[in-house]
Amino acid sequence: MLRVEEIEVFYDSIQALRNVSFEVKEGEIFALLGANGAGKTTTLKTISGLIIPRRGRIYFQEEDITFLPIQERVKRGISQVPEGRRVFSKLTVEENLLLGGYIRERGIKKNLEAVFSLFPILKERLHQPAGTLSGGEQQMLSIARALMTEPRLLLLDEPSLGLAPLLVRDIFHYIKEINEEGVTILLVEQNAHMALQIANRAALLQRGEVVLQGKAEDLRDMESIKSAYLGG
Ligand SMILES: Nc1ncnc2c1ncn2[C@@H]1O[C@H](COP(=O)(O)OP(=O)(O)O)[C@@H](O)[C@H]1O
Ligand SMILES: [Mg+2]
Numbered sequence: 001m002l003r004v005e006e007i008e009v010f011y012d013s014i015q016a017l018r019n020v021s022f023e024v025k026e027g028e029i030f031a032l033l034g035a036n037g038a039g040k041t042t043t044l045k046t047i048s049g050l051i052i053p054r055r056g057r058i059y060f061q062e063e064d065i066t067f068l069p070i071q072e073r074v075k076r077g078i079s080q081v082p083e084g085r086r087v088f089s090k091l092t093v094e095e096n097l098l099l100g101g102y103i104r105e106r107g108i109k110k111n112l113e114a115v116f117s118l119f120p121i122l123k124e125r126l127h128q129p130a131g132t133l134s135g136g137e138q139q140m141l142s143i144a145r146a147l148m149t150e151p152r153l154l155l156l157d158e159p160s161l162g163l164a165p166l167l168v169r170d171i172f173h174y175i176k177e178i179n180e181e182g183v184t185i186l187l188v189e190q191n192a193h194m195a196l197q198i199a200n201r202a203a204l205l206q207r208g209e210v211v212l213q214g215k216a217e218d219l220r221d222m223e224s225i226k227s228a229y230l231g232g
Contacts, residue, residue: 087130
């Protein structure tokens with residue numbers, strides 16, 4: 001579904017991504033793992049169109065999207081949930097959702113219903129400013145807003161960051177549920193332990209390079225991953 005081919009990204013003269021390649025297959029959960037600063041967010045931004053790579057190509061459903069504007073990528077079904085659950089805190093939950101939904105105007109009602117059946121709490125909080133929600137609820141809203149665009153590929157940037165362990169479990173459960181409803185997922189995480197439990201395949205980024213990739217179960221068993229990322 002998505003093919004990232006030998007991308008190189010620079011911030012001024014500093015190289016953030018070196019020759020990064022991987023593929024996400026339709027229907028799977030693909031985890032992109034790595035420590036802080038490894039280049040995970042940069043990779044997602046290059047896929048969603050916030051960053052244009054200096055070299056390399058990105059293909060989505062066999063189409064070269066490397067230079068497509070962000071909105072065109074959203075229309076084709078790529079939606080990003082940014083790091084740090086950036087909701088519009090002064091706007092209500094409903095307004096946040098409608099902002100996500102405008103690109104699929106005719107689907108708004110249906111998409112709202114789908115989002116409420118996944119996250120019933122958002123329906124209860126509909127007219128509350130998003131800034132008054134808890135961290136976990138804001139993360140749900142941030143994911144829900146992305147779902148309003150009817151994504152085929154959902155890019156999730158560290159959805160578990162800063163959440164209490166119980167909420168982390170909830171969020172991962174929701175991610176699995178969204179995937180089971182047919183949305184392909186590219187999940188960026190420092191929390192390799194949780195990510196490898198729900199992912200089909202994964203890649204590990206280190207200082208802007210993919211140093212490992214394979215089936216999630218194989219990565220789970222690797223000593224190098226265990227010692228560096230799984231605390232064992
Ligand atoms: N806007 C920016 N300007 C300059 N350097 C940046 C910028 N964003 C990220 N970087 C650098 O690029 C590297 C990768 O960052 P990032 O993709 O955010 O990593 P991760 O998401 O894995 O923590 C880091 O060294 C980071 O400091
Ligand atoms: Mg990041």
